[in-house]
Amino acid sequence: MEKDNHSLEDSRRTIEQALGYVFREHERFVEAMTHKSFSNEQIGSGACSHNERLEFLGDAVLELIVSDYIFCRYPEMDEGQLTRIRAEVVNEKSLARIGRNLGLGDFLLLGKGEAMSGGRQKASLIADAFEALLGAVFSDSGFEKTCTVVLPLVVEHIDKAASRKEGMDFKTRLQEWLQGRKQEIPVYKVLAAEGPDHKKLFTCQVACGGTILGQGQGKTKKAAEQEAARQALQDSDD
Numbered sequence: 083m084e085k086d087n088h089s090l091e092d093s094r095r096t097i098e099q100a101l102g103y104v105f106r107e108h109e110r111f112v113e114a115m116t117h118k119s120f121s122n123e124q125i126g127s128g129a130c131s132h133n134e135r136l137e138f139l140g141d142a143v144l145e146l147i148v149s150d151y152i153f154c155r156y157p158e159m160d161e162g163q164l165t166r167i168r169a170e171v172v173n174e175k176s177l178a179r180i181g182r183n184l185g186l187g188d189f190l191l192l193g194k195g196e197a198m199s200g201g202r203q204k205a206s207l208i209a210d211a212f213e214a215l216l217g218a219v220f221s222d223s224g225f226e227k228t229c230t231v232v233l234p235l236v237v238e239h240i241d242k243a244a245s246r247k248e249g250m251d252f253k254t255r256l257q258e259w260l261q262g263r264k265q266e267i268p269v270y271k272v273l274a275a276e277g278p279d280h281k282k283l284f285t286c287q288v289a290c291g292g293t294i295l296g297q298g299q300g301k302t303k304k305a306a307e308q309e310a311a312r313q314a315l316q317d318s319d320d
Contacts, residue, residue: 093189100184103219103231110136110218112191115211117201119193133214138280140217143225145172147232148240156244166251170243171236173305178205180235181212252311256288256295259318266291268314270307273297286310 094111098104105111113131121132145168152159152167159167170176181187187202190211201207220228256268267290274285286306287297296317298309 097184097186097189097215101215101219101231102234103223103227105218106222110222111215114214114218115186115189116191117193117196117207117211119196119201120191123193133211134281136214136217136221137210138217139220140213140215141172143220143228144177144213144216144232146225147229148172148236151233151237152240152244155240159244167240167243169305169308171239174205174209174301176239177209177212180239181208184212186211186215252308252315256311256314259315260290268295268311270310272303272306275303288314 090112091108093115094105094108097111114133114136116130116132118132118134121130124130148168148171149164152164156164156167186208190202190207192201192207196207216228216232219231253268253270260266260268268288269290270286270288272284272286275282276285277283282301283299284301284303284306285297285299286303286309288295288307288310296310296312296314298306298311298313300306300309
């Protein structure tokens with residue numbers, strides 16, 4: 083195994099101190115930090131669960147906590163504004179930033195190949211581990227306790243997103259940019275949808291008048307389209 087029991091205990095205590103939360107069931111923490119690549123390398127008595135189920139749970143819990151907070155915190159905002167704020171906070175880039183601040187990359191249990199290919203620095207793995215960690219807290223102590231863990235980590239990001247008049251709706255901005263130049267409405271196309279149902283990764287491209295402007299990936303079709311539009315806008319500034 084990549085880490086012995088002593089180092090796992092040290093890792094857990096470090097994360098617990100950062101979160102202000104102590105796990106009642108230590109195995110939940112270990113599962114949250116176990117990537118599928120590590121689990122697949124264990125055989126016989128060494129077999130162990132990986133963190134994809136906890137990630138699925140943590141993703142749902144995180145969205146609910148953030149949604150509830152912004153719904154109560156900003157009663158004057160409509161659905162579109164609330165959705166935009168949540169999307170700016172609950173996305174791979176934002177969650178990976180929080181996960182890195184917690185040092186999660188150092189504590190991941192990775193297979194040898196994943197570790198050698200720089201897995202500890204991959205935004206996708208760190209974001210997934212953060213969601214799995216929240217799923218572990220939720221399954222360990224329930225919703226209210228998870229709120230006390232999550233909110234201190236995300237409130238600053240939420241309030242910054244809320245303070246921005248220009249949100250992250252790149253599709254709208256791209257369409258307005260093209261219309262201002264008397265060009266056609268952008269057309270989006272799904273190029274690929276890979277992975278299991280609970281963890282799809284979509285690849286989309288955006289084109290205008292037959293010219294490809296950008297391409298992006300995301301956990302949903304909408305997120306991939308937004309990333310493609312963002313890339314198109316970025317290239318238009320170059």
